[in-house]
Amino acid sequence: MNKETALVVFSGGQDSTTCLFWAKQMFRQVRALSFRYGQKHQQEVELAASIARRADVAFEAMDISFIGRLGRNSLTDSTLAMDERKPADNYPNTFVPGRNLFFLSIAAVYARERGINHLVTGVSQTDFSGYPDCRDAFIKSLNVTLNLAMDEQFVIHTPLMWIDKAETWALADRLGVFELVRNDTLTCYNGIPGDGCGHCPACKLRREGLEQYEAVKKKRRTA
Ligand code: ZN
Numbered sequence: 001m002n003k004e005t006a007l008v009v010f011s012g013g014q015d016s017t018t019c020l021f022w023a024k025q026m027f028r029q030v031r032a033l034s035f036r037y038g039q040k041h042q043q044e045v046e047l048a049a050s051i052a053r054r055a056d057v058a059f060e061a062m063d064i065s066f067i068g069r070l071g072r073n074s075l076t077d078s079t080l081a082m083d084e085r086k087p088a089d090n091y092p093n094t095f096v097p098g099r100n101l102f103f104l105s106i107a108a109v110y111a112r113e114r115g116i117n118h119l120v121t122g123v124s125q126t127d128f129s130g131y132p133d134c135r136d137a138f139i140k141s142l143n144v145t146l147n148l149a150m151d152e153q154f155v156i157h158t159p160l161m162w163i164d165k166a167e168t169w170a171l172a173d174r175l176g177v178f179e180l181v182r183n184d185t186l187t188c189y190n191g192i193p194g195d196g197c198g199h200c201p202a203c204k205l206r207r208e209g210l211e212q213y214e215a216v217k218k219k220r221r222t223a
Contacts, residue, residue, distance in 0.1 A: 004027055004028040004029060005027060005028065005029040005030070005031065005114075005115075005116045005118065006023045006026065006027040006029075006030050006031070006116065006118040006119070006120050006157070007030075007031050007032075007033055007107055007110065007111045007114075007116050007118065007119055007120070008020050008023050008030060008031070008032045008033070008057075008119075008120040008121075009033060009035075009103050009104065009107050009119065009120065009121045009122070010032035010033060010034050010048055010051075010052065010059070011034060011035075011044060011048060011122075011186075012034070012044055012045070012047040012048030012049075012051055012185055012186050013044075013122070013185050013186055013187045014165075014168065014172075014181055014185045014187045014206055015122030015123075015124065015160055015168060015187075016048075016121070016122040017051055017172075017177070017180070017181050017184075017185045018122065018159075018160065018168055018171055018172045018175065018177070018181060019120050019121070019122040019159055019160065020032060020051070020052070020055055020057060020120075021055065021172070021175040021176075021177045022120070022159045022171065022175060023120045023157075024055065024057070025175065026157075027118065030055075030057045030058075031057060031058045031059070031060075031114070031116070032048070032052045032055075032057050032058070032059045032060075033059075033060055033061075033062065033106075033107050033110055034048045034049070034059070034060070034061040034062070035061065035062050035063075035064050035102075035103055035106070036061060036062070036063045036064065036065055037064050037065055037067050037068050037076065037096065037099065037102075038065035038066075038067065038068025038069065038076040039068070039076055040076065040078050040191065041186070041190075041191030043186070043191065044186050044191070045061045047184070047185070047186050047193060048061070049061065050184075051180070051184060051185065054180070060110075062106060062110070064102060064106065067096065067098060067099065067102050068096070070097070070098070071096070071097045071098070072093075073093050073094065073095060073096045073097070076096065082094060082189055082200065083201075084199070084200070084201060085201065086130070086201075091130070091131065091132075092201065094189060094201065094202075095131055098133070099133065100121070100123060100131075100133035100134065100138070101133055101142065103121070104119060104121060104139075104142055104146070104156065105142075105146065107119055108146045108150065108152075108154055109150070111154070112150055112152055112154075117152060117153055117154050117155060118154075118155050118157060119154055119155070119156045119157065120156075120157045120158075120159070121139070121156060121157070121158055122158075122159075122160050123135075123139065123158055123160065123161065124158075124160040124161055124162075124163065124164075124168070125161055125162065126160075126161070126162055126163060126164045136158070136161050136162075139156050139158055139161070142156070143155070143156045159171070164209060165205055165206060165208065165209020165210075165212075166208075166209040166210075166212035166213040166216065167213075168209060169181075169209055169210055169213035170213055170216075173213075182194065182195075182210075187202045187203065187206050188200055188202055188203050188206075189201065189202045189203075190203075195207070
């Protein structure tokens with residue numbers, strides 16, 4: 001296995017873009033893999049491709065749009081109104097069941113074919129809608145399962161697992177890509193790049209983190 005190459009599961013959003021540049025610092029070579037999973041906003045993949053190009057990273061997109069048809073969710077089903085906040089007794093309908101399970105399993109097979117054993121994903125347990133497949137226990141469990149499934153020694157890296165959105169902005173800044181992440185990534189559930197629509201849950205989370213980070217930076221400057 002080539003220990004110097006990492007494969008980043010890459011959507012072109014704030015989190016995975018920060019991870020892409022993190023990986024560029026950590027590994028000699030980086031590749032990016034995106035998925036078409038039936039998301040309403042197909043330009044997500046084109047945007048991801050252009051960020052990868054600018055980062056000088058080999059990029060590929062895989063079509064796994066069947067996962068959007070397996071279960072109903074508002075990211076792939078345009079007839080379903082998006083939950084603006086989390087219902088009390090359930091996950092918001094922006095939850096795509098099995099998404100990270102599929103993404104990482106496919107990424108592992110793809111990586112294995114290319115002699116890569118390092119996988120990078122931008123999931124975070126700290127600051128998310130509580131999606132179960134963003135939790136550390138799931139990632140560790142899947143890591144063991146993938147190793148057993150293919151008799152390999154994969155290492156799944158989750159640089160954002162224990163940091164919040166403000167710290168993710170700080171990390172992008174440290175990596176020298178604050179402006180790129182701010183202006184060119186797509187996090188918004190309504191498909192608007194940069195600062196987005198401003199009112200969907202993804203935009204709210206992103207903006208609150210940005211405001212927190214900018215407040216900290218300002219305080220540091222005036223101190
Ligand atoms: Zn939005």
